[in-house]
Amino acid sequence: MTVAQKKERAETTIREMGLRDAADTRIGGWVSKGISGGQKRRVSICMEILTRPKLLFLDEPTSGLDSAASYHVMSRIASLAQREGITVLTAIHQPSSEVFDLFHSLCLLSSGNTVYFGPANMTNEEIEDDHGDNEEGKTTASAAKATEILVKSYSSSTTCKEVTQRIAFINEKGSGELIKRRSQASFLTQSLVLIRRSFANMYRDLGYYWLRFAIYIALCLCVGTIYYDIGHDYGSIQARGSMLMFVAAFLTFMAIGGFPSFVEDMKIFGRERLNGHYGVVTFVIGNTVSSIPDLALISIVPGAIAYYLVGLQKSFQHFAYFALVLFVCMMLVESLMMMVASIVPDFLMGIITGAGIQGVMMLNGGFFRLPRDLPKPIWRYPMYYIAFHKYANQGFYKNEFLGLTFPNTQAGGPPTISGEEILRDIWQVEMGYSKWVDLAILFGMVIIYRILFLVIIKFAEKMKPKVKVFFSRLNRRATRVIDPPPAASLL
Incomplete structure (x- = not known):
């Protein structure tokens, strides 16, 4: 047809x-x-x-x-x-x-x-x-x-x-x-239709798309004016680190605002999946690809406002890396919230759960508590390496500080301090690999999160009927216990 x-x-x-x-x-x-x-x-x-x-x-x-x-x-x-x-x-x-x-x-x-x-x-x-x-x-x-x-x-x-x-x-x-099986559309056709529909829903959603875009612009204007023309004195070292941490942590945190749309997507998917319209893999691909234009727009436009108002490194390569890290971090948060939506469909509980998980990751990102000062059981190993904020902060820091030199105002020290020394001694950044490795790790985490999202949906499909049967049996047992026995004869 x-x-x-x-x-x-x-x-x-x-x-x-x-x-x-x-x-x-x-x-x-x-x-x-x-x-x-x-x-x-x-x-x-x-x-x-x-x-x-x-x-x-x-x-x-x-x-x-x-x-x-x-x-x-x-x-x-x-x-x-x-x-x-x-x-x-x-x-x-x-x-x-x-x-x-x-x-x-x-x-x-x-x-x-x-x-x-x-x-x-x-x-x-x-x-x-x-x-x-x-x-x-x-x-x-x-x-x-x-x-x-x-x-x-x-x-x-x-x-x-x-x-x-x-x-x-x-x-x-x-x-x-007796019944001829209805032929289904090909995997490619299903994916393209879902991508187009999902993108149209996002584009039309005032809260998910346009309001969030406006809030990102407002936040980046705030960041840009607070840290405006940050300069290259010794005090700007701490200011640059704080600004980059805010972008890696709190700007990406705003991605949880799409959770209501994720919950609605899961409801629609559940109904259409039962009708056999498409599979789990198709849904995950459509949901992932359709969010790329929105996240790319937020990363480039508001990101450029904050980046150039603050006065970070001027080259296009440095800004492109900054925008890429911001884009991948927001995609990571959306992937995390999709996993939460597939497990906790309630709006309020889902927001609280997602915010709590990100709060723990922020604490282990290497800013609020420097990496060597983190307690080694649990917080340094393994939480520090699980939190994506670690790689976002390190990527931002390497992108900004390498190649720069700052005057050293501390007594007894050399007249200048290099960006590499700042990364190694002040921010305790791992210098054994380049910033592109941090970006590659973040991209790998996006893939892992989406695969986990797919696995959770598959697992939930198999477990929901068993859970319903289990609770129905409990209800029947509870009913038998609560129901009073027939009254005994007084004769």
């Missing part, structure tokens, strides 16, 4: 579901105008119909709607199902006569028992015959007794025998011969 055909098909579905007037309305987000409950229900149904499923399950699609809205929704579904050749299975309670007439087949249940299963237009005739032929079916009979009569009557009816034979035939043939 061509792109034009897909677009035409989508427009037809929107029109037939009565959503034309709401076609340009954004659902959710900060600028949402809102739509009615019936429209929301129709939107969710449209999303599934557009995938052209052979079988569509709808659980109470008319719940919370009045009779007119219920009929409108169900009539649209019926017409679309007929046009697309979709079999729709719907659970519905107390339908109006107009909605009831839309169904072709009907299964009536009472207390878990089948009362009737067959053509909808035969329901009244079958039930009235079974109910009227028995004296116990009179209005004086209890509801339980009437249900028992109907269940027994259905189990001995011709309709029940036909259904049983049909089920046996399906079991013999196997579902593979």
Whole structure:
């Protein structure tokens, strides 16, 4: 199917579901105008119909709607199902006569028992015959007794025998011969579609994209004016280190602001993953690539404001390295928050968890406590080497101090102090490798974080059913314990 055909098909579905007037309305987000409950229900149904499923399950699609809205929704579904050749299975309670007439087949249940299963237009005739032929079916009979009569009557009816034979035939043939598997798009197509959709969602999200971009500009203006034209005296050594630490720690910390969008992405992924639209690897690739333009824009524009206002090394190579480290650090924080979102879907708990993890990493980054002064158990080994702030700070310091010379105002010392001496003696930076190794380690950590994100999703998919079963068993046991025993006879 061509792109034009897909677009035409989508427009037809929107029109037939009565959503034309709401076609340009954004659902959710900060600028949402809102739509009615019936429209929301129709939107969710449209999303599934557009995938052209052979079988569509709808659980109470008319719940919370009045009779007119219920009929409108169900009539649209019926017409679309007929046009697309979709079999729709719907659970519905107390339908109006107009909605009831839309169904072709009907299964009536009472207390878990089948009362009737067959053509909808035969329901009244079958039930009235079974109910009227028995004296116990009179209005004086209890509801339980009437249900028992109907269940027994259905189990001995011709309709029940036909259904049983049909089920046996399906079991013999196997579902593979009866239902042809729908072909899926290629891995590349899935990835490109997800990248485009994810980027569009980010671009349209005022809080995730534009507000964050504005805040980064404001913060970098603050940094640039506070450390404006920092100079090359001895006091500028500490000021440069503080400024670079702020960029590596607190500017990247702001990336947690995208957590609400990550939670929504995980919800959408969970639904679409259950429908078999795409795999975990495709989702991770789409999510990773789509965030690159936003992070690159933040790294270059606000980064340039802070960098050149402060008066750091002027060459383009030095600024490019500065922007690259800032970009990779923000991607690391987003990767970390995606892992948190896959484990802790609650907004407040996720923000607290992500902020706590980053706070621990900041303490081990080599600024608040110099590397040699860190307690060796745990904090120096292994936490100092796990925290990405270590490599960000070292990369920033090497990029800025190497090649510079500062006057030495300390008594008894040489008249000048080189950038290499500052790195080695003041900031205690590891000088056995270049700044590009620090950048490569940061890129490697991004890959590791994304792989961990993928593994967590895979693991969660396997463990969630087991966890649900475990807690359901606990609830049943707790119910049996809480329920009081039957009262003993006093006689």
